[in-house]
Amino acid sequence: xxxxxxxxxxxxxxxxKPLAAAERADIINEIKSEMLELEAxxxxxxxQIVERLGNPxxxxxxxxxxxxxxxxxxxxxxxxxxxxxxxxxGLGSIFILPVISILAVTLVICGVIVxxxxxxxxxxxxxxxxxxxxxxxxxxxxxxxxxxxxLSIIIGILLFLAGSFLWKLTIQYIQMISSKKKQL
Numbered sequence: 234x235x236x237x238x239x240x241x242x243x244x245x246x247x248x249x250k251p252l253a254a255a256e257r258a259d260i261i262n263e264i265k266s267e268m269l270e271l272e273a274x275x276x277x278x279x280x281q282i283v284e285r286l287g288n289p290x291x292x293x294x295x296x297x298x299x300x301x302x303x304x305x306x307x308x309x310x311x312x313x314x315x316x317x318x319x320x321x322x323g324l325g326s327i328f329i330l331p332v333i334s335i336l337a338v339t340l341v342i343c344g345v346i347v348x349x350x351x352x353x354x355x356x357x358x359x360x361x362x363x364x365x366x367x368x369x370x371x372x373x374x375x376x377x378x379x380x381x382x383x384l385s386i387i388i389g390i391l392l393f394l395a396g397s398f399l400w401k402l403t404i405q406y407i408q409m410i411s412s413k414k415k416q417l
Contacts, residue, residue, distance in 0.1 A: 235279040238268050241289055248293030252300055260296050298407050330406060337399035344393025351385020354378045 242261055249257045264286070271277045271285065286292060354367040358378030369381035376384055 237279040237283060238265075241283050241286065242268075244289040245293050245296075248290055249296060252297070256300065264292070301404065301407050330403070333399050333406065334403045337396045337403055340392050340396030340399060342396075344389045344391075344396055346389075347392060348386045348389035351382045351389070354385075355382035 242265060245264060246257060246261055249260060268282050271282045277285070350367050351369065354364055354369070355378050357364045369376040369384050
């Protein structure tokens with residue numbers, strides 16, 4: 234294989250670093266196989282193959298987008314992949330993607346923390362300990378510790394659902410950006 238094709242594959246590999254090594258190797262092997270097929274079957278030169286495959290950054294972005302959207306679940310590795318995808322996605326996504334993805338993660342975390350705080354406040358009231366640092370307040374109304382517990386559960390569920398919705402929106406936005414799926 235000529236150096237121009239090897240350089241192309243190295244660039245793709247560099248852009249795909251946040252993916253698991255096995256997934257990255259599968260993608261590289263798929264592209265390499267397509268290159269060899271184009272070389273043997275269609276008798277294309279290395280320059281023509283690279284031209285047909287397009288910009289390595291765009292091709293890697295399509296694969297990253299596909300990897301992110303295959304599983305809608307959240308994990309730290311996927312968040313890292315979203316961050317790298319964001320860096321490849323371009324100027325149009327400089328505001329939208331970080332806002333919705335960061336807000337999604339923040340709302341999910343708050344959706345977990347708020348009920349825990351409500352339970353701590355309630356348990357503190359049961360044993361006679363006042364925890365002024367934890368309070369449930371709407372404007373001038375401050376809920377009693379007994380009332381704060383169910384309210385915190387309701388608010389926690391709403392925050393968690395809002396965060397989950399925004400995470401799905403993030404995935405859909407990434408699908409839209411990477412809709413220029415690779416044309417192998």
